[in-house]
Amino acid sequence: MARLPRLVIPKQPHHLIQRGIDRQAIFRETEDYSAFLAWLKDGAKQYKVQIHAYVLMTNHIHLLATPADAQGLARVMQWVGRYYVPYFNQKYGRVGTLWQGRYKATVIDTERYFMLCSRYIELNPVRAGLVAAPGEYPWSSYLHHVGIRPDGLIVDHPLYWALGNTPFDREAAYKAMAEQALTSGEMAELVDATNKGWALGSEKFKRSLERQGNLRVRPGKRGRPFKEPAGVSEADESSASSK
Numbered sequence: 001m002a003r004l005p006r007l008v009i010p011k012q013p014h015h016l017i018q019r020g021i022d023r024q025a026i027f028r029e030t031e032d033y034s035a036f037l038a039w040l041k042d043g044a045k046q047y048k049v050q051i052h053a054y055v056l057m058t059n060h061i062h063l064l065a066t067p068a069d070a071q072g073l074a075r076v077m078q079w080v081g082r083y084y085v086p087y088f089n090q091k092y093g094r095v096g097t098l099w100q101g102r103y104k105a106t107v108i109d110t111e112r113y114f115m116l117c118s119r120y121i122e123l124n125p126v127r128a129g130l131v132a133a134p135g136e137y138p139w140s141s142y143l144h145h146v147g148i149r150p151d152g153l154i155v156d157h158p159l160y161w162a163l164g165n166t167p168f169d170r171e172a173a174y175k176a177m178a179e180q181a182l183t184s185g186e187m188a189e190l191v192d193a194t195n196k197g198w199a200l201g202s203e204k205f206k207r208s209l210e211r212q213g214n215l216r217v218r219p220g221k222r223g224r225p226f227k228e229p230a231g232v233s234e235a236d237e238s239s240a241s242s243k
Contacts, residue, residue, distance in 0.1 A: 006073075006074070006102075006105055006197060007105075007106075007107055007197055007198070007199060007209075007217060008067065008070045008071075008072075008073055008074075008105070008107065009070075009107045009209060009212075010067055010068060010069045010070055010072075011066060011067075011068065012066065012107050012108070012110070013052065013064060013065065013066045013107070013108045013110055013114055013117070013157070014063075014064070014065055014066070014067070014073060014105050014106065014107050014108060015062070015063070015064055015105065015106050015108055015117050015121075015190065015193075015194050015200070016061075016062065016063040016064075016065060016073065016077075016103050016104065016105045016194075017060060017061070017062055017103065017104045017105075017194055017195070018060060018061050018077065018099060018103040018104075019059065019060040019099070019100040020059040020060060020098060020099065020100060021096075021097055021098060021099060021100045022100070023059050023100075024059060024098075025058050025059050026058070026059055026060070026061075026088065026098055026099075027056060027057075027058055027139075028092065032088065032091075033056050033138075033139045035084065035087060036056060036061075036080065036084050037056070037139075037153060039079065039080045039083045039084055040054075040076070040080050040153065041152065041153045042079070043075070043076040043077075043079035043080050044065070044076055044153070046079065047067075047068075047071075047072045047075040047076050047079065048067070048068035048069070048072055049065050049066065049067045049068065049072045049073060049076045050065060050066040050067075050155035050157075051063060051064070051065050051141075051153050051154060051155060052064045052065065052066065052114075052118065052141075052154065052155060052156070052157045052160075053117070053118040053121045053122060053140075053141045053145075053154070054121065054140060054141050054153070054154075055121050055122055055124045055125065055137075055139065055140040055141070056139040056140070057124055057125070057128065057139075062120075062121040062124060063121075064108075064114070064117050064118055064121055066155075066157075073105065077103050081098075081099065084098075085097070085098045085099075104194050104195050104197065105194065105197065106190075106193040106194040106196075106197060106198060106199065106200045107199050107200070107201075107209070107217075108199075108200050108201065109199075109200060109201025109202055109205040110157075110159065111159075112201055112202060112205070113190070113200055113201060114157060114159050115159060115177065116182065116186060116190070117190060118141075118145075118160075119177065119178050119180075119182060120182055120186075120187060120190055121140070121141075122134050122140045122141060122142040122145070122178065123178065123181075123182070124140070125137035125139075125140065134178060135148060141153075141154050142178065145160065145171065145174045145175075145178075146171045146174055146175045146178075147167060147168070147171035160174065163177075198217060198218050199217035199218065206218055
């Protein structure tokens with residue numbers, strides 16, 4: 001069975017996960033993290049993809065990104081892979097792919113899930129037990145968002161700017177927000193949507209996406225689709241429902 005094309009909505013934030021094959025490490029030294037970020041920055045600029053948040057873990061990465069068009073995300077990931085995989089293979093004497101299949105992605109309801117997703121991404125090192133606090137981990141966008149280290153890769157989203165009228169206000173508000181732990185339900189919802197490629201948002205958000213075109217934003221219902229009886233029009237249904 002042919003796999004469905006990814007659901008990519010231009011000018012809408014997406015959460016991406018790319019894992020190393022067989023859960024193998026894709027970063028081993030400081031130089032590896034720096035090289036990956038440099039190629040990611042170049043690719044994002046070239047293909048007009050805004051990176052709002054990221055974390056590079058030992059064997060996988062997370063991105064929160066907004067593409068300008070439907071091809072941007074795929075082109076950025078291809079760009080990074082084209083340069084980073086040969087670099088990594090040559091450096092460590094290996095051959096073949098570095099990735100576990102295609103990257104996973106979900107389009108996000110901005111108002112409801114953007115900040116939640118940003119927090120989820122940047123708190124990954126804490127949940128993994130690598131550090132006690134997100135500010136101790138050097139390979140994420142958290143240090144940028146709390147004003148410790150400006151990051152040229154990051155394009156701040158309007159929701160981040162809305163956190164305060166001054167940089168200090170925004171940074172303090174973001175830090176306070178990041179200190180709020182995500183619930184297991186919130187994390188499961190985000191990961192499940194990303195792994196399966198369905199839109200993450202309210203029913204209103206999903207219906208809005210569906211109206212934009214022939215888009216599958218959620219799993220189809222099991223069984224045969226309902227078929228209206230012949231001769232029943234929308235007017236007939238409206239009349240019947242009012243009785």
